[in-house]
Amino acid sequence: MTTRLYLEIAAAVVLAIAFGLFVHHERAVGAMKINTADAKALQAAHEKADVETALNLERAAKADAGAVSAQKAVDDYVAAQPIEPVRLCANNRLPVPGQGSTADPASQDPRTGSTAVPQVQGGTPGPDIGPGLDELVLSASRVAVLYNNLQQR
Numbered sequence: 001m002t003t004r005l006y007l008e009i010a011a012a013v014v015l016a017i018a019f020g021l022f023v024h025h026e027r028a029v030g031a032m033k034i035n036t037a038d039a040k041a042l043q044a045a046h047e048k049a050d051v052e053t054a055l056n057l058e059r060a061a062k063a064d065a066g067a068v069s070a071q072k073a074v075d076d077y078v079a080a081q082p083i084e085p086v087r088l089c090a091n092n093r094l095p096v097p098g099q100g101s102t103a104d105p106a107s108q109d110p111r112t113g114s115t116a117v118p119q120v121q122g123g124t125p126g127p128d129i130g131p132g133l134d135e136l137v138l139s140a141s142r143v144a145v146l147y148n149n150l151q152q153r
Contacts, residue, residue: 063152067145074141078134 059152063149066152067149070145070148071142074138074145078138
């Protein structure tokens with residue numbers, strides 16, 4: 001009986017070792033499958049990021065080209081428009097039509113309407129603020145183009 005007992009114990013130990021090796025093998029196969037799936041997911045994420053990066057670079061180049069063409073259009077417009085002096089009147093005691101003036105409304109030119117800027121007669125001409133206004137308009141157009149460019153990115 002002693003031999004049989006030893007054989008049964010030996011069989012149980014062999015089965016336990018076989019079971020342990022089987023579990024170890026299955027865990028190794030599972031870990032390999034997980035690593036393979038992770039590598040595929042990482043590769044897909046890199047490919048997606050590359051596509052998005054290329055798309056963003058294309059959009060940025062398009063926005064830059066749009067900004068250049070918009071600035072060129074503004075510069076062409078400014079170059080095509082005649083620049084007349086814009087002066088501030090140094091004598092501000094002259095009456096303004098429509099504000100307590102005794103000017104006859106029937107004598108006003110109906111084409112100009114109430115939004116026309118009246119010509120100031122007399123007084124001393126003030127400084128020419130036209131170049132400053134032009135610079136202000138150019139700066140505002142550059143800011144608008146830059147803002148539009150940033151929105152498109």
